[in-house]
Amino acid sequence: MDLKIFVFLSWSIFSFFLLDVAHGDMSYSLPEEMKRGSVIGNIAKDLGLQTGALTTRRARVDTEKKDKRYCNINLKNGELVVAERIDREELCGEKASCILKQELVLENPLELHRISLHVQDINDNSPEFNEELINLEISESADRGARFVIEEAHDADVGQNSVQQYSLEKNENFILAAKGNTVELVLDKELDREKQKEIHLLLTALDGGSPQRSGTVVIHVTVLDANDNAPVFSQAVYKASLPENSPLDTVVVTVSATDADDGVNGDVTYDFGHVTDEVIKTFNIDSKSGEIRVTNFVDYEASVTYEIRVKAKDGLGLSSYAKVIISITDVNDNAPIVSLKSLTNPIPEDTPAGTEVGIINVQDRDSEYNGQVHGSVQQNVPFKLVPSIKNYYSLVTTGNLDRELVSDYNITITATDEGSPPLSSSETVQLFIADINDNPPVFKEQSYSAYINENNKPGSTLCSVSAQDPDWRQNVCASELFYINENNALT
CATH class of the missing domain: 2.60.40.60 (Cadherins)
Structure with missing residues (x-):
């Protein structure tokens, strides 16, 4: 049967339903390999929102910069739709449960809802043997x-x-x-x-x-003729721990098997059994010594464990198998990422202290303390970061603003993790201050004197006066001229 037809049939079998709405969490179930644009559920309905509120509150599905956005929101009708191809095998491998984590962000006020997409398997792969x-x-x-x-x-x-x-x-x-x-x-x-x-x-x-x-x-x-003993491994399961970014050619673990037979019947060689392409690219095994070495850099953020099936074979073809489990340990090799999610720019100079003018998100792909991030702004600016929801901060004003003194600010936002040594990164935001008419014009002189001759022609200039106003554009004063009109009267 054609895969597309099968996916369509699978769609008819799998009903989409909201599993749970609690503490900002929403869960949906859907089969893998759905077409882009397929409807997963209705965000507006499930959150009890009017459809128009999604637009006014800038609803969006948010992800880290390096991650794919697997779903989007149709702001017109509130439907959550598939945005990227979802291949359960690529995302979750042999795990029985495959859950994609996405985040729904609403602004004004700021709300964060976690979206869990439970990806259901369809039968789109045939059984395969490791060898033909x-x-x-x-x-x-x-x-x-x-x-x-x-x-x-x-x-x-x-x-x-x-x-x-x-x-x-x-x-x-x-x-x-x-x-x-x-x-x-x-x-x-x-x-x-x-x-x-x-x-x-x-x-x-x-x-x-x-x-x-x-x-x-x-x-x-x-x-x-007789070869009646298969190799026997010293352990059924070998376990090893490997820090991420370990140097190439690092020996991870050595497997060992013995064969009671003599001569060629007792000669044992080692090889991988049925393993993934990722294992083949990352490790190799010495056929004689049984040493498993690193051949490519390992990344904790990409994979935390590897399970490898190892085969021991004697000289005449009898074999046995053991399992090797390699656990990858995290090191602090990812600097935090600072993302500006929203910014009000410019802001009036009479903005009161404590006003939210921007929303900042900080992320770190490392785990535990290496992934704990704190955000801050440089000193000597009237702004600060206030922790909000999860990894979000609000950028708020802390004092009075005066455009006539400072017309714009370059605000450097720094995110630092708790790793050892700590890693940090920064993002600079330029924020402009908008003028309000808060300054009266001021004449250059307290008084002006002018002397004229009688019988001056109409239109002759008597004198000019000048005033200054530190405000901008329409808030600035205009200078005036005094002259004689046609009736020889002063104007």
């Missing part, structure tokens, strides 16, 4: 009931849409035993190398989606 061909070398002396581990298939989907069952093409020698993530080929009839040296089996993995998807792999069995 699995080679097994099995001794003809293997007993009936012997089990051989096969690496399971991987399906990027979750829940019922992930791998649910396996089937093995009918053959004379093997049956399949699959339970959970363990897939084993079970010898049901002894092998006879002189009768058959090679056996080809088709293994199929099926998911539980509708329509159902599947993936296949060919198992090539070579019948050999």
Whole structure:
């Protein structure tokens, strides 16, 4: 079935509903891969707002500068709509729950509502095996009931849409035993190398989606003489901690497996099992020593843990698996980000102290103390930052303003985190002061004297007077001239 048709059917299955509205939180459920512009819910209705209030209060979905905005608001009707492609597998990987966090900001007064988008999985991925061909070398002396581990298939989907069952093409020698993530080929009839040296089996993995998807792999069995011991890892699970930005070639952990067989049958080599592309780009494993090293810089803000499936294989193809869990620890490598979200500019010079003139947001992608941020403005300006909601500050006036003394201010806003050493960044805002008519004109002289001759012609200038006004434009006074009119009268 075409993916677009399937997404449409999925839309009919998933009903969008407001899960909870409490303490400023709103939650919606939607399937992944919806078209841009698809309606998620109605913000105005869920908040009990008139539709027009969204425009007057400058409603918007706000994110950090580096993050995508996955939804937008239609200010005309209050609908929350899809703005970017939402791929659950890209965003959340194998996590059962996939929640996108967005923030709704309303101004005048300032309100912040957290929006949680619960992204539901659709069956848009087929099961895949790590290899197109699995080679097994099995001794003809293997007993009936012997089990051989096969690496399971991987399906990027979750829940019922992930791998649910396996089937093995009918053959004379093997049956399949699959339970959970363990897939084993079970010898049901002894092998006879002189009768058959090679056996080809088709293994199929099926998911539980509708329509159902599947993936296949060919198992090539070579019948050999005795190699009856598989490698055994020293641990089933290896755990390691790695600071982000660790130098390349850092040894993270060393895995170890032993094989009781002698000679080539006991030679163990190591490799990754089915892992993500991100793991392949970030780590490698030494096939002889089992050392796992860093090959690319790790970023705590991008991924906090890596789970790696490691395979140990002996000289004749028997293998076993272990899990490596690498936890990335945070370092203070991200400076805070200062964002100007709103600014009233210019402001009248008679603005009273305590007036909000701007809204500032500060963010830091680090965690814990490294991500705790404090905002401030430089001294000697009549403004300060007042903490508001979460990472928001209000820029307010602290004293009287006088345009005739200072007509504009360059306000430097600094955000500093609590890391060690602390990191900071600044943003400068230019704020202009608007004039009001708060100064009377002042004559240059207290009195003016003029001497004239009789019989001067009409229109002759007698004298001029001048006054100054520190106000601006229409608030400034005009100078006047005294002259003789046609009747020889002073005007």
